[in-house]
Amino acid sequence: MGFLSGSMTFDCSRLDGAQPRQFGPEHVETLRSHAIGGSKVLSNDQARAGFLAGSHLLDDDFDLEKNVFGDALHFAVRIDTNQVPAAIRRAWLQIELATLTADSPGRRPTKAQRQEAKDAVEAQCEEAARSGQFQRMQQFPVLWDAKHGLLYCGGTSASASEVCSDLMLKAFELEMRRLTSGRLAIEWSTKARQRGALNQAAPADFRGDGGSADVAWWDGDKDNYDFLGNEFLLWLWWHWETQGDTIKLADGSEVTGMFARTLMLECPLGESGKGTISAEDPTQLPEAAQAVRSGKLPRKAGLILVRHGTQCELTLQAETFSVSGAKIQVDEDAEGRAVLEERIEGLRGLKETLDLLFQTFCQRRTGNAWGSDLAQIRSWLKAKPRPSRT
Numbered sequence: 001m002g003f004l005s006g007s008m009t010f011d012c013s014r015l016d017g018a019q020p021r022q023f024g025p026e027h028v029e030t031l032r033s034h035a036i037g038g039s040k041v042l043s044n045d046q047a048r049a050g051f052l053a054g055s056h057l058l059d060d061d062f063d064l065e066k067n068v069f070g071d072a073l074h075f076a077v078r079i080d081t082n083q084v085p086a087a088i089r090r091a092w093l094q095i096e097l098a099t100l101t102a103d104s105p106g107r108r109p110t111k112a113q114r115q116e117a118k119d120a121v122e123a124q125c126e127e128a129a130r131s132g133q134f135q136r137m138q139q140f141p142v143l144w145d146a147k148h149g150l151l152y153c154g155g156t157s158a159s160a161s162e163v164c165s166d167l168m169l170k171a172f173e174l175e176m177r178r179l180t181s182g183r184l185a186i187e188w189s190t191k192a193r194q195r196g197a198l199n200q201a202a203p204a205d206f207r208g209d210g211g212s213a214d215v216a217w218w219d220g221d222k223d224n225y226d227f228l229g230n231e232f233l234l235w236l237w238w239h240w241e242t243q244g245d246t247i248k249l250a251d252g253s254e255v256t257g258m259f260a261r262t263l264m265l266e267c268p269l270g271e272s273g274k275g276t277i278s279a280e281d282p283t284q285l286p287e288a289a290q291a292v293r294s295g296k297l298p299r300k301a302g303l304i305l306v307r308h309g310t311q312c313e314l315t316l317q318a319e320t321f322s323v324s325g326a327k328i329q330v331d332e333d334a335e336g337r338a339v340l341e342e343r344i345e346g347l348r349g350l351k352e353t354l355d356l357l358f359q360t361f362c363q364r365r366t367g368n369a370w371g372s373d374l375a376q377i378r379s380w381l382k383a384k385p386r387p388s389r390t
Contacts (some may be wrong), residue, residue, distance in 0.1 A: 001077060002054055002141020002154055003347060004340045010152045011161065011322040013176040014187075015168070020146050020177075023068045027172075029162040029290070032062045037079045047083075049163045051171070052076040057139050064297075072344050073144040077155070078176050084125045092121045119230060145348065150168050151176060152347065177225045181358065183231030186383045188359045189366065199368035202269070206234065207295055208378040216270035217319065229318035232266075232361045233298035237283055238377045249356040250363070253307055259283045261302035262315060265291045271371040272296070289384040305353055312350045321358075357358065 003010070009341035015245065020027065036050030037060075053059040053067060054076040068074055096117035097109050109117070128134055128214075140155030142164060153164050163330040165176040177183060189198040218227045237259065246256045268275035274296070277288050282302070291299075302315045314326035328346035330339055364370055 002145045003074060003152065004343055008154075008326040008328065008347060009322075009324040010154050011156045011320055012327075013151045013153065013161065013165070014175045014179055015144075015151055015176060017151050017172075017174040017384055019149055019174065022071055023144075023146065025064055027073055028062050028064050030171050031073075032060075035060050035062070035168060036080065036124075037108065039297055047079060047081045049077060049079045049167060051076050054138055054141060062284075066310065069267075069341055069344055071145070071147040073146070073266060074139050074141070074344075075144075076135060077153075077167060078139040078141050079136065079160075079202075080137050080162055081386045082129050084128055084134050086166055089125065093117055096120045143344070143347070145344075148348070148351075150179075150351070156317070156320070171217065179321060181232065182223070182227075182320055184226035184229050184355065184358055185225045185362050186223065188362050190379060192359075194254050194362075194366050197307050198225065198362075201228070201366060203376060204231055205378055206247060206297075206374070206381060212264055213268075215268040217266070217268075217299075225250060225261055227354065228321040228362070228365065229321060230297040231291065231298060232358055232363065233290070233301050233316070233318050234377070235365075235373065236303075236357075237292070237298065238380050240372075240382055241317065242376070245278050247357065247360060249307075249360055250354060253356075255305055255307040255357055255367045257303055257305045260299070262303045263288060263298060263302070264300040265296035266299050266382050267295060269295070274299070276300075293381050293384045304355070306349075307353045308349070310346070310349060312346075312353065316349070316354070321354070323350075323354075335374070 014161050016147075029068075031051045031053075034046070034051050036052060038231065043166070051062075052075065053062045054074055055061075055066075057078065059076075062075075067073060097113065098237060100113045100117060101107055101109050134151050138159055140153065143152040145152065151164070153161055155161070155164070160179055161176070168176055185198060187193070189195045196304065203213040203215045203218065215227045216222065236257065240258060245258060246254050259281055260277060261280070261282070262278050264274065265288070266277045272294060275287075275291060277291075279285055282288055297366055298318060300315060300317050303313070305312050305314075310329050312326060312328065315324045316322075317324070326347075328343055330342045330346065334342050364373055
């Protein structure tokens, strides 16, 4: 059931274009008209995609009561592929070549024999495609939040996002813009009239040793500020450890947080590799301190956030701002459809909390307060245990 049960994994996109305030039968019919369809056999290497009703891999039973929750539309996307694995193709080629050179063992196959073997393998691939031997079906849930003009995609890979984007454009004539940390920073700076300050932002030198502040996984393109996601997690680490675990947000509310379960760090220069630390609070372990002092930056972290008395547990990917394993609290007394509606509201609340927390960081990162924060972070890093020599 995707976003309606279990833990939630998603990335979020902004939808551009005329959107409904509420969903009705016409939107359900549009989903139905762009459904994935039956079990049509695909040709070799061909792929296709379409909508599902969301309950399971073969669910094409779209229904107003089932898919519409006021200003939210819940459904799924399925991608079917029919590609022979590369290892199988290579094995078939070796078998064909061995057959063709059986009369002259040890002799290298001629150019003509190689071509004959390749043609035979292609024929085998087409036959495998017709039989559906290697057909694969993959689905991921989708939630369209008309209230905020957002689309939550349960497949966090770039390819899943692209497929979903193509379908939304084709079916609803809406374009998707994936809300990475850099895109969120641009949206915030535009509303806050801080775009000029954001334009001046470059990867920070946290070690303060005059060395390079390059980030290996950042392409450096103009208007790409995804490196701020890494700095955001490091800033949270410093703040929660030295300034207190509660942060006041722009709307006047407060969020209390801590790191939990997992922390992945990587050298931004691409020199000393990466590592993942698993613990109840991974930032408290000596190896975490050693890693961050040596210059590694957080790329993924487990977080526990409490706001308005509601606790959320999740793992956040720094650059893409993708969320995985999010656990949403639901009223224990809620029953039936009310449970599903509360989960959707819980998802919206989690998104709002993350956005406000990131905006608080962006406000400091682009303002006069950043000089003080950066100096304190440098001192904090220097005070941490030194990496052990090997």
